[in-house]
Amino acid sequence: MGVVLVDRKDKIIAELKLQLAMGLNAAAIEWVSGAKAKANVDTGFMKEHIGITKSASSADLSAEIRSLAPYSGPQDTGIHGNLFWTSTYLEIRERFSQFLYGKAGSAGPGVIRAAQQDFHGPLGSSKGGKP
Amino acid sequence: MNTLDAGVYSLLAADTASGGVANIVGTDGDGVKQIYQGKASQKASPPYVIFWQPNDFPQYAFGNTVQSDHVFYAVQGFAADTPTASGPSTAGSLADRLRVLFLNPTLTVTGKTVLSCRPLQTLNPSEDWDDTNGRWVYSRGWIVETWVASSTP
Numbered sequence: 001m002g003v004v005l006v007d008r009k010d011k012i013i014a015e016l017k018l019q020l021a022m023g024l025n026a027a028a029i030e031w032v033s034g035a036k037a038k039a040n041v042d043t044g045f046m047k048e049h050i051g052i053t054k055s056a057s058s059a060d061l062s063a064e065i066r067s068l069a070p071y072s073g074p075q076d077t078g079i080h081g082n083l084f085w086t087s088t089y090l091e092i093r094e095r096f097s098q099f100l101y102g103k104a105g106s107a108g109p110g111v112i113r114a115a116q117q118d119f120h121g122p123l124g125s126s127k128g129g130k131p
Numbered sequence: 132m133n134t135l136d137a138g139v140y141s142l143l144a145a146d147t148a149s150g151g152v153a154n155i156v157g158t159d160g161d162g163v164k165q166i167y168q169g170k171a172s173q174k175a176s177p178p179y180v181i182f183w184q185p186n187d188f189p190q191y192a193f194g195n196t197v198q199s200d201h202v203f204y205a206v207q208g209f210a211a212d213t214p215t216a217s218g219p220s221t222a223g224s225l226a227d228r229l230r231v232l233f234l235n236p237t238l239t240v241t242g243k244t245v246l247s248c249r250p251l252q253t254l255n256p257s258e259d260w261d262d263t264n265g266r267w268v269y270s271r272g273w274i275v276e277t278w279v280a281s282s283t284p
Contacts, residue, residue: 073255073257074257074258074259076255076257077205077207077254077255077256077257077270077272078257078258078259078268078270079171079209079259079261079268079270080259081257083183083185083205085255086185086205086254086255086274087185087186087203090185090186090203090274091186094186094188094201
């Protein structure tokens with residue numbers, strides 16, 4: 001009887017980064033959707049120019065959302081502003097950990113899979129290694 | 132206006148000392164304090180303050196019983212240039228006062244218990260062109276974060 005311990009942290013880290021990138025992109029999509037839904041509309045230019053200008057990836061864990069109309073600031077906090085951007089930010093902030101880690105604050109399936117491979121190793125269940 | 136709105140309004144309206152919010156904003160053409168919920172009156176003239184609640188996140192226990200509310204308020208001061216003070220300066224004074232006023236205030240909310248109230252972060256400063264009067268209107272303000280338990284202790 002024996003156990004082989006295998007260092008698979010690189011795979012776990014890679015899966016974690018992928019999970020975080022997917023979470024960031026989900027948050028970005030939600031932000032765009034929320035801001036568009038609340039945006040003041042006259043010509044529709046501002047609403048149509050709210051979007052994701054950079055998506056997150058495993059190699060770059062940051063996403064960027066922009067409202068490109070130059071008058072977006074006053075439409076948010078000006079005398080006729082409706083906080084379309086600020087209130088969406090507050091919603092995303094409230095739910096940000098859910099986007100990143102899931103509702104239970106747990107690792108995603110990819111991370112768990114990588115960790116289980118680490119735990120079971122070559123003598124694990126996939127090769128009939130149960131005691 | 133719900134009970135929390137009423138509490139926030141009372142807090143602002145009662146700040147009448149020199150340098151206080153109600154002292155800075157004065158009254159509008161109807162003789163009403165220039166502290167408004169949502170939108171300013173058409174008879175308002177800067178400086179004035181607007182407050183409103185962009186978000187309320189109920190916090191639930193099992194069975195979806197509401198335990199508390201995590202509520203955000205936006206409180207903004209608006210000001211224009213006058214012969215004696217610049218608009219940005221007055222808007223800045225209002226924002227400074229709002230920061231002090233909303234940090235652990237005595238906030239009375241009928242039927243509820245205020246667990247916490249604090250300025251969370253500044254709102255994006257803005258400047259709007261007031262076409263009617265040919266002037267810029269400047270704004271500064273805060274997002275205020277409150278936790279309100281659903282019942283009194």
